[in-house]
Amino acid sequence: IYLTFDPNTANSELRLADGNRKASRDWLTGGRAEHPERFEQCPQVLCREGLLDSAYWEVSWSGGADIGVTYNNISRNGDTASCLLGHNERSWSLECSSGFYTPSHNNKRFQSCSPEPFSNRVGVYLNCPEGTLSFFCVSKDAMVHLHTFTSTFTEPLYPGFWVWASDGSVTLCQVELNWERLLK
Secondary structure, eight states, X not given: OOOOBOTTTOOTTEEEETXXXXXXXXXXXXXXXXXXXXXXXXXXXXXXOOBOSEEEXXXXXXXOEEEEEEETTSOSSSSHHHHSTTSSTTEEEEEXXXXXXXXXXXXXXXXXXXXXXXXXXXXXXXETTXXXXXXXXXXXXXXXXXXXXXXXOOXXXXXXXXXXXXXXXXXXXXXXXXXXXXXX
């Protein structure tokens, strides 16, 4: 699937580049026009594409970020828990930090893991009909399962990204799905 960031949702501290496929934290960006879809306080951005079926995508990250999915009506303003990916019942996320991955949903953090080999590339497999959302650490020669959430998804889910590190970035990668990697 080919995903792109939605500039209307991008917080003013995020700079979008590469055809809206890279988001970097940039304190000097600012100046974006107000928009009802924009995250006002949290350095987050959603993709334009809402997903209702099965989809797989990969993201490379640097610094520190959360990679996840959310319903489109996640709060864009207000208290932190209602806005941040993984901190409410409307979103699921994987925190990506130096050496560790930590899944979270509804403000509950699950067991952190540090896969070998460690990579700054994450694969996300969403299967809405089956009610699963899986995260993988993807390297040249391996695809290590990190966590699977199970839920009943009732609306389209939007890939979302919280770039919390001051030097952080996320980039949507173009991939061809290799089902054999998922089955190992």
